[in-house]
Amino acid sequence: MSDMHTTHVDSHTKDHHDHVHGHDEHHVHKDSFITKYIFSQDHKMISKQFLITGMIMGFVGMMLSMFFRMQLGWPNQPNPILETFLGKWAPGGIMDPNFYLTAVTIHGTIIVFMVLTAGLSGTFSNLLIPLQCGARDMAAPFLNMLSYWFFFISSFLMLISLFVETGGASGGWVVYPPLSALPQAAPGSGLGMTLWLFSIVAFVVSVLLGGLNYITTVVNLRTKGMSMTKLPLTVWAFLITAILALMSFPVLLSAGLLLIFDRSLGTSFYLSDIFVSGQALEQTGGSPILFQHLFWFLGHPEVYIILIPSLGITSEVLSVNSRKPIFGYRAMIASLLAIAFLSFIVWGHHMYITGMNPFLGSVFVFTTLLIAIPSAIKAFNYITTLWRGNIRFTPGMLFAIGVVSLFITGGVTGLVLADSALDVNLHNTYFVVAHFHIVMGVASMFGTFAGVYHWFPRMFGRMMNNKLGYVHFWLTLVGAYGVFFPMHYIGLAGVPRRYYNYTSFEIFQGFADINQVISCFAFVGGSAQLIFFFNFIYSAIKGPRAPKNPWNSTTLEWTAPVEHLHGNWPGEIPTVHRWPYDYSLPGREEDFVTQDTPLTEEETKQLEDYKHP
Amino acid sequence: MYMNILLILVILLTILTSFRLMKVFDLAAKLRGKEPYEISESENNMNALLVLLSLVGLSGMFFFLNHKYYHPATMLPNASKHGIEVDKLLHLNFVVISIAFLICQVFLMWFAYKYRYNKKRRAAHFAHNTKLEIVWTVLPAIVLVFLIGKGLIVWNLQMWPENDPNKLTIEIYSRQFDWTARFSGEDKTLGDANFTMISDDNILGVITPETIDRQLAKCRKDLAELDSLLKFSFPNKKKYGELKTARRRKNFQIQRVIEFKNQVKDKKFTTGYDDVVLQQEIHLPVNRTIELQIRSQDVLHSVYFPHFRVQMYSVPGVQTRFTFMPIVTTAEMRDKLGKPTFDYLLLCNNVCGAAHFNMQMKIVVDTQEDWDKWMKGQKTFRAGLMPEVTVPDSATVKADSVPVVTMNNPH
Ligand code: HEM
Ligand SMILES: [Cu+2]
Numbered sequence A: 001m002s003d004m005h006t007t008h009v010d011s012h013t014k015d016h017h018d019h020v021h022g023h024d025e026h027h028v029h030k031d032s033f034i035t036k037y038i039f040s041q042d043h044k045m046i047s048k049q050f051l052i053t054g055m056i057m058g059f060v061g062m063m064l065s066m067f068f069r070m071q072l073g074w075p076n077q078p079n080p081i082l083e084t085f086l087g088k089w090a091p092g093g094i095m096d097p098n099f100y101l102t103a104v105t106i107h108g109t110i111i112v113f114m115v116l117t118a119g120l121s122g123t124f125s126n127l128l129i130p131l132q133c134g135a136r137d138m139a140a141p142f143l144n145m146l147s148y149w150f151f152f153i154s155s156f157l158m159l160i161s162l163f164v165e166t167g168g169a170s171g172g173w174v175v176y177p178p179l180s181a182l183p184q185a186a187p188g189s190g191l192g193m194t195l196w197l198f199s200i201v202a203f204v205v206s207v208l209l210g211g212l213n214y215i216t217t218v219v220n221l222r223t224k225g226m227s228m229t230k231l232p233l234t235v236w237a238f239l240i241t242a243i244l245a246l247m248s249f250p251v252l253l254s255a256g257l258l259l260i261f262d263r264s265l266g267t268s269f270y271l272s273d274i275f276v277s278g279q280a281l282e283q284t285g286g287s288p289i290l291f292q293h294l295f296w297f298l299g300h301p302e303v304y305i306i307l308i309p310s311l312g313i314t315s316e317v318l319s320v321n322s323r324k325p326i327f328g329y330r331a332m333i334a335s336l337l338a339i340a341f342l343s344f345i346v347w348g349h350h351m352y353i354t355g356m357n358p359f360l361g362s363v364f365v366f367t368t369l370l371i372a373i374p375s376a377i378k379a380f381n382y383i384t385t386l387w388r389g390n391i392r393f394t395p396g397m398l399f400a401i402g403v404v405s406l407f408i409t410g411g412v413t414g415l416v417l418a419d420s421a422l423d424v425n426l427h428n429t430y431f432v433v434a435h436f437h438i439v440m441g442v443a444s445m446f447g448t449f450a451g452v453y454h455w456f457p458r459m460f461g462r463m464m465n466n467k468l469g470y471v472h473f474w475l476t477l478v479g480a481y482g483v484f485f486p487m488h489y490i491g492l493a494g495v496p497r498r499y500y501n502y503t504s505f506e507i508f509q510g511f512a513d514i515n516q517v518i519s520c521f522a523f524v525g526g527s528a529q530l531i532f533f534f535n536f537i538y539s540a541i542k543g544p545r546a547p548k549n550p551w552n553s554t555t556l557e558w559t560a561p562v563e564h565l566h567g568n569w570p571g572e573i574p575t576v577h578r579w580p581y582d583y584s585l586p587g588r589e590e591d592f593v594t595q596d597t598p599l600t601e602e603e604t605k606q607l608e609d610y611k612h613p
Numbered sequence B: 001m002y003m004n005i006l007l008i009l010v011i012l013l014t015i016l017t018s019f020r021l022m023k024v025f026d027l028a029a030k031l032r033g034k035e036p037y038e039i040s041e042s043e044n045n046m047n048a049l050l051v052l053l054s055l056v057g058l059s060g061m062f063f064f065l066n067h068k069y070y071h072p073a074t075m076l077p078n079a080s081k082h083g084i085e086v087d088k089l090l091h092l093n094f095v096v097i098s099i100a101f102l103i104c105q106v107f108l109m110w111f112a113y114k115y116r117y118n119k120k121r122r123a124a125h126f127a128h129n130t131k132l133e134i135v136w137t138v139l140p141a142i143v144l145v146f147l148i149g150k151g152l153i154v155w156n157l158q159m160w161p162e163n164d165p166n167k168l169t170i171e172i173y174s175r176q177f178d179w180t181a182r183f184s185g186e187d188k189t190l191g192d193a194n195f196t197m198i199s200d201d202n203i204l205g206v207i208t209p210e211t212i213d214r215q216l217a218k219c220r221k222d223l224a225e226l227d228s229l230l231k232f233s234f235p236n237k238k239k240y241g242e243l244k245t246a247r248r249r250k251n252f253q254i255q256r257v258i259e260f261k262n263q264v265k266d267k268k269f270t271t272g273y274d275d276v277v278l279q280q281e282i283h284l285p286v287n288r289t290i291e292l293q294i295r296s297q298d299v300l301h302s303v304y305f306p307h308f309r310v311q312m313y314s315v316p317g318v319q320t321r322f323t324f325m326p327i328v329t330t331a332e333m334r335d336k337l338g339k340p341t342f343d344y345l346l347l348c349n350n351v352c353g354a355a356h357f358n359m360q361m362k363i364v365v366d367t368q369e370d371w372d373k374w375m376k377g378q379k380t381f382r383a384g385l386m387p388e389v390t391v392p393d394s395a396t397v398k399a400d401s402v403p404v405v406t407m408n409n410p411h
């Protein structure tokens, strides 16, 4: 056993970067309210801003889903709740079909972009990259602040788009033109869609500013001794996520810009041979399929941009609470890199039946199934991390185990969809909805919760209430599986997604009851989030004070004092001597050794032996 | 109104009380000397037990749903030739993923339960094991190669069927929010069509000499109307702009129609005469290769025949195709399912606007004889044109509208 851990205490003690920052003088500055809470350049404050904005957006996204679940469970039945909340969009308590589409569209957009991209990466990259790398702040704090404010603008635009006269965007979160390009084709494609597009433009700017910062910080601002192979997997995950974002979001921006041109300048990038509301449009020669290629070139990496930070958080939380090193640290990094690379060459699996050449389809089948291999490795490594651990079930830990469970459940159905021959009949059915909600939506949401419960003491200096955390977790788990597991079977029966109701089809009548059951599970899961919101707010204000290192964790963020300091450490930044997973080292009394603990003589000797046998 | 205020008050009170209560609990815990981050052994065991229970729950749900829904009666019964292979492949995949799913969940949750915290034990410092890692990289790789192989064989079968000289070509045409189908008739060729030729009585924009003349006349009349409207000054800028745009588009359309008119000499445009255009319901012959040629008028739709395992996007500006063969007639399927009202359907499976959810067409699969009979009873495109063919196209054209065309035409 002993030779096993020594391999990790290895390497790179030579690289003595001296990070002398001009930051220390910041301590003397008196921050005003505005510079401290609003236009803050401190990464910890920006992280909270991202989290809270993300939570507010998450609440809106969730409420939208509650509304359309009411519609799907009890179609055409007057519902006073809908009437109260939606007003003119639910005359007499019956939801307007256009609003139904707007609800699913904005729900998807908010959850995918505002909550699981900005809310997740923005929060934890900002909080953890400097703290876990041992940096006083982000490389460019001002850009970091701008990143938040662009996100804020983006969220704001998305919200007001719900209130315009003609309704919000209604073409699905993928906003395929021509529907999204032609206000004549759907009321939501008017002003609502314009706002959607500008919101996304602001969002891309935010992501790019943030991503630049994350990468630069990880690459340049690691403390003395912190080689790349001593970085916690969280930081690796955030780094890879940022690289993916930097490479893919500009493509979304260009897709959006071309769509804006088509909408307002009369260009025809995506439009050709269209006859709508009695008029033949002049635009010819464009192709709607071009948009799909551009969109999914972002879209597929985007789903991993959402998932990878969650996986990073899961790695960390699982390891800390099993009191065991993460299994296969290097394999975990390698598989992340493989997933990141492959995620750029699989986008066509969303387009098997768009008329794409079937041979090209075959190529995408191949690359898509390849991506399942590193995904499987990750799942196996998580499971082995639990094996022979000594597991402490904190709420964070439960959510992390939930991530693994959901990742498995949602991952295996990806294999079915990846098979183009099967996708022909499953595309755009509830099977796809089940697949991606489980593997991406819920899994990443769980990762976010794991992160919030785990690092709450680091963020607010107080503890969240465990009991409420447990209730939140179990209800959410039951809700999530209860909603999305049955959807697989509805999908296998050929039920299309984005349908306002199914009452006009005899062949789908058998699923009316199951749709009600799903809606009930959704309400359970939704209410559970209220418990979380309460716990969060209460604990942030009144929760019991947290000690410096409540989870007995090894990483650097727990060596900094609980009080918020601009610059993180009052004195010198700690030097790193070992990898982040020295849990339950044999022969030690404590079951964890922090990264800044120097090697013992024996360990140094073992290391030497290992290097020069 | 009062109800709402009352509701808000109740919510506020609940939150405040919860805050108070929480504070009390926290103080009580502190008095008992429990650290806020501490998890008592009983709490820990309780959660471990719940993890184990959720394994039972999850697999229970899996088996229950499989039992209830994963069989032909509730799943879609297959009615096409390639669908047989597709269903076999689906079943194979389903078995493989079910096994992987169950094994992984069992290990995950069992380990979580088994290795729950115990004061007396210490976790193993077990950080990696090359042999294990190689095994579980290679194993899924082998399974995946197998699945890819199988999958691609079926994919090729589906996408590149043998060429059948006896195939029936049908155009499926989508628009907000209905389907139109066109059979190729005796000459086995679909007549040309263009979006500028679309009118109320020619949904598909089929080009024949008669429709060209009619369309030209109609467009010129529309243009004249627009022009006369535009003579007035509009206080409403938006409305004015819309009319200008409409006029520009109408000119563009007229130009295109004139181009077709000029081509009549060479191309004749007579292949469309014997086409049969239908809405709401179509019949297909059983055991005959059917080639779908798919077009769209306005936005993306998706042609989805769930029972035939057929789906293909319908894309404005691009023609897409799908070839398949129905092998079970509607009557046979009704017998088989014991549902006398069963019908095959064509659905739209790509969101296309407000009534997307109700964009359907009934499909009836007949025996060849029945189908022949049915087909004989259908009106050809030309027959549909007849009553109006005699209307001379120049009669409706206003003289002053003609120069506008050339004026706006840079050529
Ligand atoms: C084992 C690996 C995976 C495979 C083989 C796979 C395969 C697929 C395929 C083929 C589709 C297209 C289905 C269709 O639209 O017809 C799809 C959809 C999707 N997948 Fe996966 N997937 C995998 C993992 C993931 C992961 C890890 C995520 C997210 C973190 C994800 C998120 C999504 C999303 C969001 C969609 C649907 C988007 C939409 O149509 O709105 N998938 N997946
Ligand atoms: Cu994808």
Ligand SMILES: [Cu+2]
Pocket: B174, B175, B177, B300, B301, B302, B348, B349, B350, B351, B352, B356, B359
């Ligand atoms: Cu449609």
